[in-house]
Amino acid sequence: MKRQRGVALLLVLWVLALLSLLLGGLAGWVQLESRQALWHRQHTQALLAAEAGVALAMQALADPLQRKQWIADGREMPLVFDDAQLHVSLHSERGKLYLNSAETADFARLALACGATQAQASRLARDLEVRRNAGLAPFRVVEEVRQLPGMTQALYSRMAPEISLWSGLDRPDPAFASPLMRHALNLPRQSAVGADPGDVLVIDSRAQRPGGYHARLRTTVLLSPSEGSAQPYRVLRWQE
Known part of the structure; x- marks a missing residue:
């Protein structure tokens, strides 16, 4: 009889411990959901x-x-x-570089200023020239630049704020160019x-x-x- 009572007590304690763990986990989950x-x-x-x-x-x-x-x-x-x-x-x-008509040399200079190696910048300029000569449609979204061979995500992230699909200029207007752009293309400093x-x-x-x-x-x-x-x-x- 005493042995059966001991086993029953252990079973009850085990169930209580399991319930405590479950309730603790549930409380933590509710707290996490509230924070989120x-x-x-x-x-x-x-x-x-x-x-x-x-x-x-x-x-x-x-x-x-x-x-x-x-x-x-x-x-x-x-x-x-x-x-x-x-x-x-x-x-x-x-103040940005117009993707669809800018000189490929300027594109390479911008890539260099954004951290590309000389070989990487030259390859990107060639790839851009090949794309234009192939008669493909003009860039329609900035993200398409990411598809150029040799373009990494890190380099794209730095170049994206400096390139445009809407400026329509062969070269950026110095008055609105960023310091990085002015340095990359050796543009004069002008007031906006x-x-x-x-x-x-x-x-x-x-x-x-x-x-x-x-x-x-x-x-x-x-x-x-x-x-x-x-x-x-x-x-x-x-x-x-």
């Missing part, structure tokens, strides 16, 4: 604040007086939306104040909310896409 839900909610709110930054920039560009304060050379404009701190900047596509940034702009909006939650949104927009259009701009590219 909180992060997702806060990140979504930060992203919405970044979208508000884009909207505020577009509102300013539609106002002739405010537009003069927004220089499309990357300088930041501090703004506030609800409880989020915003840093919004404009970049003109005219009072210069025409063109109709295609990149709006870079960064939002910071209390608690350290943040989000960034980069959108390429075409101003005044057509006469009679209901929208004052058209989104060409959207990057979160």
Whole structure:
């Protein structure tokens, strides 16, 4: 009888220990789910604040007086939306290298400035020339550059902000070129104040909310896409 009671007690203790482990695991899972839900909610709110930054920039560009304060050379404009701190900047596509007509030598120089080896940069320039001579369709999205033989993901990540599908210029406009671009192509340093940034702009909006939650949104927009259009701009590219 005593032996049976001992076995029963051990069984009860084993069941209690197993239940404790299960309840502990369940509590940990619930806590993890709560944290993930909180992060997702806060990140979504930060992203919405970044979208508000884009909207505020577009509102300013539609106002002739405010537009003069927004220089499309990357300088930041501090703004506030609800409880989020915003840093919004404009970049003109005219300061970038136009993929569909730029000299392949300039493409190679930019690749070198972005960390490519001499052999890698030369190969990329040749591949770009071969693509053009083959009569293939022009680049339609920036990501197509990633398909060039010899292009690595790391190099693409550094070059992507410097190349354009919409500038239409044979060489970047020095007034809107980044320091990296000016160095790569030996462009003169010019002020963007009072210069025409063109109709295609990149709006870079960064939002910071209390608690350290943040989000960034980069959108390429075409101003005044057509006469009679209901929208004052058209989104060409959207990057979160």
